[in-house]
Amino acid sequence: MAELVQRRLDRIRAEHAEVADGELADYIPELAGVDPDGFGLSLSTSDGFIYESGQAATEFTIQSISKPLTYALALHLIGLDAVDARIGVEPSGEAFNEISVDRVTNNPKNPMINAGAITAVSLIPAGSPDERFELIHDFYSACVGRRLELDHDVYTSEKASGARNRAIGYMLQSFEALDDDPDEVLDVYYRQCSLRVTCTDLARMGATLARGGMNPVTGRRVTSAAVVRRTLSVMVTCGMYDGAGDWVSAVGMPAKSGVGGGIVAVLPGQLGIGVYSPRLDDKGNSVRGVLTCRSLSEQLGLHFLTVRRDARATLRAVYEPRSGVRVYEAHGDLLFSGAEEVLRVAERERDRYDVTILDVSRVDDIDDTAREMLSALGAALRADGKEGHLVDPDGVVARAGSPEIRFRTVDDVLDALDRRRRPTP
Structure with a gap:
C-alpha cells in the first residue's frame, strides 16, 4: 500500500x-x-x-x-x-x-x-x-x-x-x-x-x-x-x-x-x-x-495553515474481532500524513489478516488527497489477495455514486461475511 x-x-x-x-x-x-x-x-x-x-x-x-x-x-x-x-x-x-x-x-x-x-x-x-x-x-x-x-x-x-x-x-x-x-x-x-x-x-x-x-x-x-x-x-x-x-x-x-x-x-x-x-x-x-x-x-495538503488535528494519532484503534479479520479505526481529521500512516500500517501487517475493515465512522474531516489514498486501499488489498471493506456511514471516504459498498458498523461487515459463508439451503 x-x-x-x-x-x-x-x-x-x-x-x-x-x-x-x-x-x-x-x-x-x-x-x-x-x-x-x-x-x-x-x-x-x-x-x-x-x-x-x-x-x-x-x-x-x-x-x-x-x-x-x-x-x-x-x-x-x-x-x-x-x-x-x-x-x-x-x-x-x-x-x-x-x-x-x-x-x-x-x-x-x-x-x-x-x-x-x-x-x-x-x-x-x-x-x-x-x-x-x-x-x-x-x-x-x-x-x-x-x-x-x-x-x-x-x-x-x-x-x-x-x-x-x-x-x-x-x-x-x-x-x-x-x-x-x-x-x-x-x-x-x-x-x-x-x-x-x-x-x-x-x-x-x-x-x-x-x-x-x-x-x-x-x-x-x-x-x-x-x-x-x-x-x-x-x-x-x-x-x-x-x-x-x-x-x-x-x-x-x-x-x-x-x-x-x-x-x-x-x-x-x-x-x-x-x-x-x-x-x-x-x-x-x-x-x-x-x-x-x-x-x-x-496535492498532498501540506501547507501548515491547513493542518488541523491530523498531527494527532490517526489510528484510534487496531484490533481483531475474529481470526483473520483486522479492523483499522481512524478518527479526527485526515490529511496526507494520516492516510499514509493507515496505508503503511495495513501493509506492514498484511500477513496477519485475510480481511481488512477500515472504519472511518469517527473521522471528522478529510481532504481530497487522503480520500483518494484511502479509496485506493480496497483495490490494493484485492491485488494482494486480500479483502477490504469500508465502514463509512456518513460517506466521508466513499462519496455518493461511488461503486464501493459502505457499511454502517463493523458488526454489519461481520454479518455480511457470515451470510456469504453460510451454505446455501
Whole structure:
C-alpha cells in the first residue's frame, strides 16, 4: 500500500522533470561542473519511514542548508538570549550575500543570510577552528543519522573564491559583531557548507526538526523542542531569502535552500522533505525544487495553515474481532500524513489478516488527497489477495455514486461475511 504514496511522489517529480530554467552556481567554480539535470526527491515521515524518487541518493554539498543547523546548535549551546544579542530574526529583503548589517544594532539581520550564518559559526564555543568544526559536524550528522563527509574539492574552491564572504567577515569584525579572527571563522563556515548530503539526508534532517529535535531513526534527542521552535520560526520568514513571502504563501512549510541545489522543508509534527536540482533562480533557490515543493504542498495538503488535528494519532484503534479479520479505526481529521500512516500500517501487517475493515465512522474531516489514498486501499488489498471493506456511514471516504459498498458498523461487515459463508439451503 505504500506504493500508492510512492506513485504519487513519482508523478509529482515527473511533472517538473523537463523544466530546464535556471543556472548553476558558477561563482563557486567547483559547483559549475555538476550535472545540471540531477533531480531527486525524498520524503521522511515522522517515524522515519523514507520515500525516494529519482536521484535521491546523489550526493551534493549542503551549502546554505547548513545555516539553520548551526543557528540551532548555537541556541543549544549558549542559549537564546546570547544568540539574540548577536543575530536578529527579521527578514532582510536583500540578497543572501549582501554586505550589510542592521543599521540600529550593527548585527546581522537574521541567521539565514551569509552575515548571520558567519556570526552563528563564531558563536559555537570552542578552543580552536578544528574543534568548532567538529561540534558542527557532529551536530549535523546527529540530525541526519549518519556521519557526513567533507567534499574537499568544494571546500577548496569556496575558500579560494570567497572574496565576498571575506568582505562580510571583516565588516562584521569592524562593527564588533564578530569576536574571533574572521579568516578562522570563515574557514569553518566554508567547511560546514562543503559537507555532502543526499535528498534522503535532508528529509531525515527535516523529520528530526518535525519531531522537535528527536531523530526518528536513531531515537536520539539532538536538541530541545524550544530550539527547534525558534529555528523553524526563522526558517519560515527567512529561509528562502527574498523569495520567502512567495514560498510561505504557496508552499507553507518552514524551509531552507542552498546554492548546491538542495531544499529541506519541514511540516512540524508530520514529515520532512528533501529535494535536489542544481539549477537556481535569481534568488539562489532551486527552480525545480521550488516547483516540486509547491506541487507537494498543493496535492498532498501540506501547507501548515491547513493542518488541523491530523498531527494527532490517526489510528484510534487496531484490533481483531475474529481470526483473520483486522479492523483499522481512524478518527479526527485526515490529511496526507494520516492516510499514509493507515496505508503503511495495513501493509506492514498484511500477513496477519485475510480481511481488512477500515472504519472511518469517527473521522471528522478529510481532504481530497487522503480520500483518494484511502479509496485506493480496497483495490490494493484485492491485488494482494486480500479483502477490504469500508465502514463509512456518513460517506466521508466513499462519496455518493461511488461503486464501493459502505457499511454502517463493523458488526454489519461481520454479518455480511457470515451470510456469504453460510451454505446455501
